[in-house]
Amino acid sequence: xxxxxxxxxxxxxxxxxxxxxxxxxxxxxxxxxxxxxxxxxxxxxxxxxxxxxxxxxxxxxxxxxxxxxxxxxxxxxxxxxxxxxxxxxxxxxxxxxxxxxxxxxxxxxxxxxxxxxxxxxxxxxxxxxxxxxxxxxxxxxxxxxxxxxxxxxxxxxxxxxxxxxxxxxxxxxxxxxxxxxxxxxxxxxxxxxxxxxxxxxxxxxxxxxxxxxxxxxxxxxxxxxxxxxxxxxxxxxxxxxxxxxxxxxxxxxxxxxxxxxxxxxxxxxxxxxxxxxxxxxxxxxxx
Numbered sequence: 307x308x309x310x311x312x313x314x315x316x317x318x319x320x321x322x323x324x325x326x327x328x329x330x331x332x333x334x335x336x337x338x339x340x341x342x343x344x345x346x347x348x349x350x351x352x353x354x355x356x357x358x359x360x361x362x363x364x365x366x367x368x369x370x371x372x373x374x375x376x377x378x379x380x381x382x383x384x385x386x387x388x389x390x391x392x393x394x395x396x397x398x399x400x401x402x403x404x405x406x407x408x409x410x411x412x413x414x415x416x417x418x419x420x421x422x423x424x425x426x427x428x429x430x431x432x433x434x435x436x437x438x439x440x441x442x443x444x445x446x447x448x449x450x451x452x453x454x455x456x457x458x459x460x461x462x463x464x465x466x467x468x469x470x471x472x473x474x475x476x477x478x479x480x481x482x483x484x485x486x487x488x489x490x491x492x493x494x495x496x497x498x499x500x501x502x503x504x505x506x507x508x509x510x511x512x513x514x515x516x517x518x519x520x521x522x523x524x525x526x527x528x529x530x531x532x533x534x535x536x537x538x539x540x541x542x543x544x545x546x547x548x549x550x551x552x553x554x555x556x557x558x559x560x561x562x563x564x565x566x567x568x569x570x571x572x573x574x575x576x577x578x579x580x581x582x583x584x585x586x587x588x589x590x591x592x593x
Contacts, residue, residue, distance in 0.1 A: 354477035358460065358486055361498070361505045362468060365459045368534045369396045370567045373560040377404060381546075381554035392456070392560060399571045400456050402558075415573050418449045422573060430580040439584055446491070458507055458527050458539050460498060463491055506530060506537060521549035533563045 371394045378387045388411070390404040397418070404412040413424040421439065423432040436448045446463035454461035462471040475486040479502060488496040499509040512523040523546050527539035540561065546554040 350477070351473065354475050354486070355473055357477050357484060357505070358472040358475040361460055361486065361500055361507065362472065364505050364536060366457065366534055366536050366538060368565045370394070370565040371457070371538075372564045372566045372569070373540075374562045375402070376557075376559040376561075377402070378557040379555065381552050383552065392558065393569055394453070394456060395567075395571055396457070397450070397453070400453055401571075401573070413573055416449055416452050417572070422575070424573060424575060424579070429576070429578060430582055431575050432582050432584055433575070434584045455510070455525055456542075460486065460507070462488060463494075463496070504530075504537070506539075522547055531563070534565060538563065 371392070373392045375390045375392050376387070377390050378385070380386075388404050388406050390402060393399070393401045393403070400416040402414045403410055404414075409426075411425075411427050413422070413426075415422040415424075420433055420435045425431065436442050442448070448464070450466045451461045451463050460468060460472075460475075462468060462474060465471050474488060474490055475498075476489055478485045478487070482502050484500050484502045484505075486498040486500065493515065494512055495515050497511045498507050499511070500507050506527070508527055510523075510525045513519065513521065524544070526543040526545075527541070528543075529541040530537040530539050540559065540563070542558040542560070544554075544556040
């Protein structure tokens with residue numbers, strides 16, 4: 307079970323970014339939209355901006371999301387299934403709790419300041435800032451980007467205010483599918499595949515821009531259901547493939563969606579637990 311939690315961390319925090327490019331640290335440029343210049347946009351840019359705005363407006367209006375979860379992880383020669391729960395507070399925390407035989411065995415928690423993984427069976431944990439996780443730093447990913455993955459929302463790496471960056475998306479359309487891509491991000495290319503009729507994000511792909519880059523990260527959304535006046539996916543599937551090493555996969559099947567706020571948004575780790583380093587863990591898994 308101890309490797310299960312670390313495998314989960316590797317999958318969810320885009321291990322493909324580490325495998326696809328051993329890049330130097332990237333300083334992402336800050337982009338600001340000058341609304342006074344929107345009239346200078348081309349017709350295609352206006353169309354892309356309008357559609358990106360439509361997708362952005364489809365996000366959940368609620369601040370809280372809680373759900374029961376069935377979790378399946380595959381990779382490094384293992385296939386494991388457990389029950390759990392997903393709890394989220396917008397702009398504050400994303401927490402996935404794992405249970406086996408009725409007992410909590412592990413926690414993965416993202417907050418704006420750090421990533422926390424707790425292995426309760428073996429009384430150990432990993433806590434690291436986003437800058438300390440090299441492949442997150444290199445990809446320009448922080449809490450707000452990772453939060454968007456779980457909330458089924460658009461994001462621009464390295465930025466928090468999406469509305470100020472919607473002009474950066476390019477749009478292509480084909481057979482009922484509209485794809486929003488980011489072309490000005492260094493190192494990695496991001497593509498959000500949406501169903502044109504609903505503007506729901508159905509797939510996100512992340513891969514290197516160079517032909518020599520290896521690996522692709524894919525996050526799929528399915529089985530949308532009505533929740534708080536919007537549609538929210540109850541099936542999320544994440545895959546890291548093509549790295550030349552073991553493929554990784556994670557599936558979350560959600561049920562009992564609610565917007566409960568009666569829970570502690572921070573996990574307290576016992577002083578009796580042993581702290582491990584991210585690099586130590588990834589090296590042990592040969593990721």
